[in-house]
Amino acid sequence: MKYEKTHGMSKSRTYMTWASMKQRTLNKNHKQFHMYGGRGISVCDSWIKFENFYADMGDCPDGLTLERTDNNAGYSKSNCVWASMKTQARNRRNSVLLTIDGATKCLAEWSEETGIPHATLLKRVNKGMSDSDVIHIPVKKKNELIEYDGIKLTFNKWCERLGIKAKTMSQRINGYGWSIEKAFSTPVKGST
Numbered sequence: 001m002k003y004e005k006t007h008g009m010s011k012s013r014t015y016m017t018w019a020s021m022k023q024r025t026l027n028k029n030h031k032q033f034h035m036y037g038g039r040g041i042s043v044c045d046s047w048i049k050f051e052n053f054y055a056d057m058g059d060c061p062d063g064l065t066l067e068r069t070d071n072n073a074g075y076s077k078s079n080c081v082w083a084s085m086k087t088q089a090r091n092r093r094n095s096v097l098l099t100i101d102g103a104t105k106c107l108a109e110w111s112e113e114t115g116i117p118h119a120t121l122l123k124r125v126n127k128g129m130s131d132s133d134v135i136h137i138p139v140k141k142k143n144e145l146i147e148y149d150g151i152k153l154t155f156n157k158w159c160e161r162l163g164i165k166a167k168t169m170s171q172r173i174n175g176y177g178w179s180i181e182k183a184f185s186t187p188v189k190g191s192t
Contacts, residue, residue, distance in 0.1 A: 007051055014060040018053045021066060021075055041068075044076035057082070067091065096122065098131040110135055120174060129177070137177040148184050164188055 009015045024036040025043050035041075046052040056077040060066070067083035068075060071091055083091075090106045097104050107125070111118040116139050124134040145152040159166045162184055172183040 007054070009050070009054070012059075014054060014057070015050060017060050017066050018047070018050050022048070025075065040074075041072075042074035044074060046077075047075060096125055098125075098134060100131050100135055124174075133177055137174070139174055146180060148180055158184065 007015075022043060023030045024032045025041055026037055027033060028037070030037075047056070057066070057080065061082050064082040064084055065088060066075075067081050067088050068079050069081060069091070070079055071093055073079045090108055095106045097106055098110055100110075105113070107118055107121045110116070111121055114135055116135070120139055121134055124137070129137075143154055146155060146158055148158065153161065155169070156166060159169050162169075164184075165188075168188060169183060172178045172186070173180070178186075
């Protein structure tokens with residue numbers, strides 16, 4: 001019996017990507033099925049055949065992987081691109097998205113754009129701040145000189161001088177978005 005050669009790509013990165021996509025979505029015994037096929041992520045009928053997938057997507061470029069632009073929709077030509085791992089990490093179901101001035105981006109992108117640490121942005125989101133406040137309230141750096149009442153001191157020196165713990169002061173400014181005036185002049189509850 002003579003076997004006919006098909007596409008000859010069964011050891012290529014593109015073929016392995018296609019095969020992995022099918023396993024995640026169609027094989028109930030696959031370890032990631034629950035995150036794909038188990039939650040309704042499908043493969044379009046055309047892509048069940050490798051040659052059709054390859055005709056639509058071409059070779060997998062070095063350093064990129066198959067990405068669904070809408071991670072709640074299935075695998076198809078209209079919903080897939082070759083993307084970097086960084087892009088994929090930002091397009092997960094658990095990514096926190098903020099919309100500001102009509103632009104929707106994940107926290108990591110806003111962090112890069114604003115210079116505000118990702119952890120600070122996440123804390124602000126978890127406190128229920130509006131999308132705009134999460135981004136627009138400035139972060140005070142602890143070694144930066146802060147002028148108040150005609151005197152310039154570092155954040156830590158102000159905390160010592162006012163008798164307010166740094167954590168409390170930081171919460172007031174970065175967490176609640178208070179002005180320096182309000183943060184410095186409001187007495188701590190329970191103090192005399």
